[in-house]
Every structure is written in structure tokens, then in C-alpha cells.
Amino acid sequence: MRLFSDYHTHPQGHRLQPYSAELLQPWADHARAIGLRDFALTDHDRYHEGVVFDQIERLREANPDLNIRAGIELDNDPVHSAAGRAWVEKHWDRLDFVLGSVHFLRGDWAFDHAGEEAEFARRDIDEVYGDYYERIRAMARSGLVDCMAHLDLVKIFGFRPTKSLDDLLDAVLGEIREAGVALELSTAGWRKPVGELYPSDGIIRQALGKAIPVTTASDAHSRFQMGENFERLAAKMSQFGINQVCVYERHHRRLVALSAEEASATDSRFN
Numbered sequence: 001m002r003l004f005s006d007y008h009t010h011p012q013g014h015r016l017q018p019y020s021a022e023l024l025q026p027w028a029d030h031a032r033a034i035g036l037r038d039f040a041l042t043d044h045d046r047y048h049e050g051v052v053f054d055q056i057e058r059l060r061e062a063n064p065d066l067n068i069r070a071g072i073e074l075d076n077d078p079v080h081s082a083a084g085r086a087w088v089e090k091h092w093d094r095l096d097f098v099l100g101s102v103h104f105l106r107g108d109w110a111f112d113h114a115g116e117e118a119e120f121a122r123r124d125i126d127e128v129y130g131d132y133y134e135r136i137r138a139m140a141r142s143g144l145v146d147c148m149a150h151l152d153l154v155k156i157f158g159f160r161p162t163k164s165l166d167d168l169l170d171a172v173l174g175e176i177r178e179a180g181v182a183l184e185l186s187t188a189g190w191r192k193p194v195g196e197l198y199p200s201d202g203i204i205r206q207a208l209g210k211a212i213p214v215t216t217a218s219d220a221h222s223r224f225q226m227g228e229n230f231e232r233l234a235a236k237m238s239q240f241g242i243n244q245v246c247v248y249e250r251h252h253r254r255l256v257a258l259s260a261e262e263a264s265a266t267d268s269r270f271n
Ligand SMILES: [Zn+2]
Pocket: 073, 101, 103, 149, 150
């Protein structure tokens, strides 16, 4: 089974770099070189000013063999996300795909930044997890996202809740299912201190029980991270019996079978 799609990439990285052929073409070249045929540009919404739709259109014209999706990663940044939301609403019809994520917790805490282990150690970990999933639910319900990114990012440094979260996660996933939102399988967790796929096997099992479809993703902040560990991800998906992934065009979701890929694509309207 070969994975062909990466629905989480950051061509701008961690700063504003307006889209241009110079910036984007190397990502298309690298995608092609590693066997990807479908990928989404999903820069952080705080850099939305760098997303130049005409440049994405030119990139598509220059690379007709690739499906290149216009996207964004919308999070709950206390400073920038109000403008990010307004931008997503304004450009909804030009966007193919919106990722939803939570990067900030109580007290405007950017919990996933390097060095935040000390703050994890200081806080009540059950309260941290509760706060995190409340914010995930709000994002899933926002009506502005097609797919939830790295659903259990809060585990990034390996701090675990002391109580079972099965019931809470069941409710969270139920809302994701109700909202017609997909779930990302992200290899980024394998390069973080936790060393585990986002989300965990337990969450994947619960999501499958609710027939929530998935995307495959690397969260690449350099083009060389695109498709990272996709063989390993494919092996895990096989173990779970996951044999199709979602692709998006103008927010319309299509499920593509992985064995025969597009040849046996079936239209799927989830709700
Ligand atoms: Zn993220």
C-alpha cells in the first residue's frame, strides 16, 4: 500500500514568506520525487497574507501531473486567529481545505513550543488535557474546518493524564463525526519527544468505530519533511484496516482507495 497524499505542509515555515514560484516550485519538485501526487499547502493562518492564490494557480499550471490544494491551518492563536478566521471566511470559495488545530491553552500558553516541558510539569495535567479538548471541540464545531490536525498534540512531551479520557474522547470524536470533519494521521509525532503518531492508536480505533475518514500528513515545515515516515504510516494503517484516504477539492471530500488509488475512487458524502 502506497500513500500518495500529504495534507499538511508549511511552505512559509515559521515566518511570512509570500508565495512565489521560487518558494513553491521546490515543494512540487520534491513531492513528485518522493511519489506524492496530491498535497495541500496549509500554512499557519497567522501568515495568511503570504497565501497568494494566483501563485497557487500558476503552480498548478506548471505541474499538471500533481493535485495541489489551497489550504490553511486555522488555530486558536489569541492574537492572530480572529483575523485568520475572517480571512478563511472571505476566501472560503478559493480554499480547498482547512485544517483546524489548537496550539494555545489557558493563559495564552503556546504549549507545544520547545522548552515548555517545565510548564507541563508545573500545571495540573488533567486540567491541561480537559482545557485542550474543550478547545478542540470548539474548533471542530466552528464550521470553518474540513479536518482536525494532530488531534492529541497535547501529548507532545509525553505528559499523560492520570484519568482515562475514553469518555471525553468519545464525545469529542462524536462531534467531529457530526460536523462531517475528517481526522489527520500525522507522522510529525514521530519526530517529537513523545515519539508517537498523532493521534494515538486508541483514538484511531475510536475514530474508526465512528467511521471518521482520515487524511495522511507530515506537517512539513521544510519540503524535505514531506511524506516523512509514510512507509511506517502505511504499515500502521494496514494493521488498522484503513485502506482509503480523503482528498479535497473546494471542501468537497472524496475517498480514494489506497490499493488501486484513483482507479477505484468512490464519491463519498459523509453526512
Ligand atoms: Zn499545528
